[in-house]
Amino acid sequence: MNSNPERYSGVYKELAELLGDAATLKIWKRFSGLNITFPQKLYSIEFRKEFISENMQTMKPSEMAKVLGLTERRIRQIITEIANEDE
Numbered sequence: 115m116n117s118n119p120e121r122y123s124g125v126y127k128e129l130a131e132l133l134g135d136a137a138t139l140k141i142w143k144r145f146s147g148l149n150i151t152f153p154q155k156l157y158s159i160e161f162r163k164e165f166i167s168e169n170m171q172t173m174k175p176s177e178m179a180k181v182l183g184l185t186e187r188r189i190r191q192i193i194t195e196i197a198n199e200d201e
Contacts, residue, residue, distance in 0.1 A: 117130065117135045118130075118135075155183065156183060157182060157183075162192065163192060163195075165182060166178055166182075166189060166193060166196065170196070
């Protein structure tokens, strides 16, 4: 079956454009009828802390902030927390 986002309505059209027909159908089968809100933060606290710990010597806080979707200020706070744990 060829992909044709125009066959879908509303948000399903956008999903089909982004992900294709197969993924859109999977999402529809799993979540149809539900209201879903996507949080701003994609990554878990544990992953963010681990990522910062592994990269704080090689990446600038601004670079890590872009990757993680956080502010530079929050990155610096987490670096301080990591440093305090090591003491």
